[in-house]
Amino acid sequence: MRVNEILAGVMLVSLILYSLLGGADYGAGFxxxxxxxxxxxxxxxxxxxxxxxxxxxNHVWLILVVVLMFxxxxxxxxxxxxxxxxxxxxxxxxxxxxxxxxxxxxxFTGSVRTQLYWGKVFSISSSLTPLFLGIVIGGISGDSVLxxxxxxxxxxxxxxxxxxxxxVGILSLSLFAYLAASYLTNExxxxxxxEDFRMRALASGLVSLLAAFATYVIAGxxxxxxxxxLSASPxxxxxxxxxxxxxxxxxxxxxxxxxxxxxxxxxxxxxxIILGWGVAQYPFMVRPSLTIDLTAAPANVVLDLxxxxxxxxxxxxxxxxxxxxxxxxxxxPDARSSN
Amino acid sequence: MDNLFAARxxxxxxxxxxxxxxxxxxxxxxxxxxxEWKWRRSGDETYLLLAKRWxxxxxxxxxxxxxxxxxxxxxxxxxxxxxxxxxxAAIGMPFSLEGFAFFIEAIFLGIYLYGWKRIPPWxxxxxxxxxxxxxxxSATFVTLVNGWMNTPTGFETLNGKIIAVHPLAxxxxxxxxxxAAHMVLAAYTAGGFAAAGIHSWLLLRRGRNRLxxxxxxIALTVGGCAVLLQGVSGDxxxxxxxxxxxxxxxxxxxxxxxxxxxxxxxGGIPFPDEKETKYAINIxxxxxxxxxxxxxxVIKGLDEEPPRDWPDVRAVHLSFQAMVGCGVLLSxxxxxxxxxxxxxxxxxxxxxxxxxxxxAGPLGFVALEAGWMxxxxxxxxxxxxxxxxxxxxxxxxxxxxxxxxxxxxxxxxLAVIVAWLLGKHVFSSPDIRNTSAAEAYR
Numbered sequence: 001m002r003v004n005e006i007l008a009g010v011m012l013v014s015l016i017l018y019s020l021l022g023g024a025d026y027g028a029g030f031x032x033x034x035x036x037x038x039x040x041x042x043x044x045x046x047x048x049x050x051x052x053x054x055x056x057x058n059h060v061w062l063i064l065v066v067v068l069m070f071x072x073x074x075x076x077x078x079x080x081x082x083x084x085x086x087x088x089x090x091x092x093x094x095x096x097x098x099x100x101x102x103x104x105x106x107x108f109t110g111s112v113r114t115q116l117y118w119g120k121v122f123s124i125s126s127s128l129t130p131l132f133l134g135i136v137i138g139g140i141s142g143d144s145v146l147x148x149x150x151x152x153x154x155x156x157x158x159x160x161x162x163x164x165x166x167x168v169g170i171l172s173l174s175l176f177a178y179l180a181a182s183y184l185t186n187e188x189x190x191x192x193x194x195e196d197f198r199m200r201a202l203a204s205g206l207v208s209l210l211a212a213f214a215t216y217v218i219a220g221x222x223x224x225x226x227x228x229x230l231s232a233s234p235x236x237x238x239x240x241x242x243x244x245x246x247x248x249x250x251x252x253x254x255x256x257x258x259x260x261x262x263x264x265x266x267x268x269x270x271x272x273i274i275l276g277w278g279v280a281q282y283p284f285m286v287r288p289s290l291t292i293d294l295t296a297a298p299a300n301v302v303l304d305l306x307x308x309x310x311x312x313x314x315x316x317x318x319x320x321x322x323x324x325x326x327x328x329x330x331x332x333p334d335a336r337s338s339n
Numbered sequence: 340m341d342n343l344f345a346a347r348x349x350x351x352x353x354x355x356x357x358x359x360x361x362x363x364x365x366x367x368x369x370x371x372x373x374x375e376w377k378w379r380r381s382g383d384e385t386y387l388l389l390a391k392r393w394x395x396x397x398x399x400x401x402x403x404x405x406x407x408x409x410x411x412x413x414x415x416x417x418x419x420x421x422x423x424x425x426x427x428a429a430i431g432m433p434f435s436l437e438g439f440a441f442f443i444e445a446i447f448l449g450i451y452l453y454g455w456k457r458i459p460p461w462x463x464x465x466x467x468x469x470x471x472x473x474x475x476x477s478a479t480f481v482t483l484v485n486g487w488m489n490t491p492t493g494f495e496t497l498n499g500k501i502i503a504v505h506p507l508a509x510x511x512x513x514x515x516x517x518x519a520a521h522m523v524l525a526a527y528t529a530g531g532f533a534a535a536g537i538h539s540w541l542l543l544r545r546g547r548n549r550l551x552x553x554x555x556x557i558a559l560t561v562g563g564c565a566v567l568l569q570g571v572s573g574d575x576x577x578x579x580x581x582x583x584x585x586x587x588x589x590x591x592x593x594x595x596x597x598x599x600x601x602x603x604x605x606g607g608i609p610f611p612d613e614k615e616t617k618y619a620i621n622i623x624x625x626x627x628x629x630x631x632x633x634x635x636x637v638i639k640g641l642d643e644e645p646p647r648d649w650p651d652v653r654a655v656h657l658s659f660q661a662m663v664g665c666g667v668l669l670s671x672x673x674x675x676x677x678x679x680x681x682x683x684x685x686x687x688x689x690x691x692x693x694x695x696x697x698x699a700g701p702l703g704f705v706a707l708e709a710g711w712m713x714x715x716x717x718x719x720x721x722x723x724x725x726x727x728x729x730x731x732x733x734x735x736x737x738x739x740x741x742x743x744x745x746x747x748x749x750x751x752x753l754a755v756i757v758a759w760l761l762g763k764h765v766f767s768s769p770d771i772r773n774t775s776a777a778e779a780y781r
Contacts, residue, residue, distance in 0.1 A: 053453040056445045060441060060442045060445055063438055067434045070434070071427055073427075074427025077427060078420035078423050085734070089742060100403060102402075107760050297504065298428060298501075300504070301431065304506045311439075312439035316446075327449070
């Protein structure tokens with residue numbers, strides 16, 4: 001049924017946007033954990049300024065994915081929530097701690113020690129959340145999420161506590177960190193700060209390449225089907241080829257200090273990687289047994305949801321463009337901190 | 340602790356926590372925008388100061404609300420996977436629309452909070468208005484879902500599975516819109532009276548100043564108008580419940596036996612074992628009049644259904660009494676304040692009224708929580724009224740109890756920190772009387 005695939009496509013696009021926008025905010029939190037050297041305070045300050053006006057908006061992409069999933073593919077949602085309850089709860093813990101500690105840090109203006117403490121909570125939870133997000137993605141791509149009559153057939157640990165989902169988790173974290181560092185080089189005019197994040201972008205970019213390779217190898221054991229999907233289909237191959245090209249452009253941009261180019265290319269690279277995963281996952285919503293059509297709501301409901309998404313997007317997209325135009329159009333960075 | 344009890348407790352705590360922040364996300368942006376509008380129109384800096392104060396409060400509270408809302412969207416699946424599997428298609432439309440409304444709210448709140456110096460005045464004011472409107476819309480959409488759980492419509496079932504859904508009919512279920520109107524008004528009531536109470540308390544503590552007086556004026560206007568309209572909305576809702584969920588009405592009112600010309604019970608404690616509500620003040624024919632606008636209308640009693648299908652009648656009745664009681668008190672406070680300000684001028688000089696406002700401050704939230712208990716507990720033992728029992732919806736995940744304890748502890752810590760932060764940033768301000776705007780008033 002065509003409509004089901006359109007809605008699944010919308011969810012995939014939301015997931016990609018969440019990774020490119022919200023994922024980068026998590027990545028920035030990860031770098032907050034690793035702030036070091038003489039410019040430690042400036043690095044923290046840059047991270048805070050970059051995510052402050054946008055993180056709540058970026059976070060809503062995740063809510064959109066969740067809502068569209070339970071509306072359009074209720075059985076898939078119920079299955080994921082049952083078998084992968086543990087990593088989902090850990091994501092929730094991360095979401096709660098990340099958001100609240102970020103606000104708390106900004107408002108505990110009195111004591112530096114308290115701010116440092118909240119900063120730790122913020123950066124640790126920012127680092128753990130993408131890990132578990134990746135683990136959930138890995139879980140639904142593997143072969144262990146099986147729920148019958150509301151009971152997980154493989155328990156509550158086995159669906160995710162395995163090499164393959166864990167590798168996808170590490171891959172997600174490294175990609176988000178890479179994105180964040182490459183974005184952050186564009187958020188400042190300070191040469192030294194740009195250098196700090198340039199080095200971080202290059203390092204995390206390399207780690208993400210290694211993680212991607214490792215994930216592919218590990219998939220041979222417990223996620224053979226998605227590995228076959230990744231290597232068999234010509235569509236996936238061409239997406240992977242474009243992702244590799246984008247990666248080269250991004251690396252070259254970072255190396256030669258063309259930061260704007262690196263930012264755009266790294267975003268395209270990560271977007272294509274997730275797109276490639278989505279195409280390889282097709283026609284499954286949750287591997288190994290739930291396909292898109294099998295879990296979809298009645299066709300008229302899916303169609304109505306698509307219409308609602310269209311109407312929503314007509315309002316949403318201009319609003320987001322406005323938000324980004326106001327806060328991310330590199331004009332006078334001093335005006336940003338005042339409110 | 341069995342899974343059902345743990346899951347219900349966790350959902351209850353999550354909702355009770357979230358509703359406070361969600362409601363502030365609906366009401367505070369409206370008040371903050373009104374304050375900014377008054378500043379733009381009059382040039383009076385007091386209103387600017389007030390708008391910025393309230394905006395700061397909105398930042399902290401909205402962040403917590405968006406986090407606790409995310410938790411809830413996941414908990415629907417984590418705690419009630421069978422409910423979501425069964426009902427996801429039917430309730431997806433309002434949830435999706437709510438997602439977009441929330442999106443718009445977050446975007447324009449970001450623009451409002453961090454854009455004071457970056458965008459033209461009209462756009463800034465418009466952003467505030469959009470935040471207020473999209474907050475109102477999100478609250479409406481979410482409540483439509485709750486309406487569907489009470490009066491499920493717009494679908495056909497076959498062998499316990501929904502086969503055909505009409506999303507619009509499901510969204511516009513009979514309980515939905517009356518409930519949504521009641522919820523939105525409750526949000527303005529709770530937010531308005533809480534803000535008025537806080538500013539009254541500050542005014543009593545730090546002496547007369549323009550900031551607190553302006554705050555009281557705006558907040559009390561919003562809260563007072565809402566609570567007076569709430570009477571009309573409550574009546575509409577009660578008549579809808581009488582028609583579509585007679586058992587729920589019976590437990591609200593502690594009505595055990597079917598009766599023509601049933602009395603309205605004020606107060607009283609239901610004793611389900613003895614099938615009687617004792618110690619109440621009875622107003623003859625009152626309930627029949629209120630529910631059907633006829634003095635001798637027949638009110639169905641709980642007796643029409645087996646006791647195993649009754650909700651916890653005592654908790655529902657007492658919550659209902661608490662909600663109505665708070666609403667009546669707040670209406671009286673509103674009318675008194677309106678009369679006093681008409682007769683004696685600005686409220687800032689009337690210390691006795693200010694003390695009353697301080698005491699009335701929390702009542703909007705008490706009514707809100709009590710009202711939410713009424714609708715949720717009153718629907719039990721059903722998660723979808725007469726269609727799916729709550730016990731059939733719960734997850735098989737074995738450790739819900741442990742998760743419950745962890746989450747409760749986390750929320751408690753958050754609540755304490757948020758309260759402390761608000762105290763520090765929004766309420767306290769030793770230099771307030773020295774601002775030029777405050778001086779101008781004297």
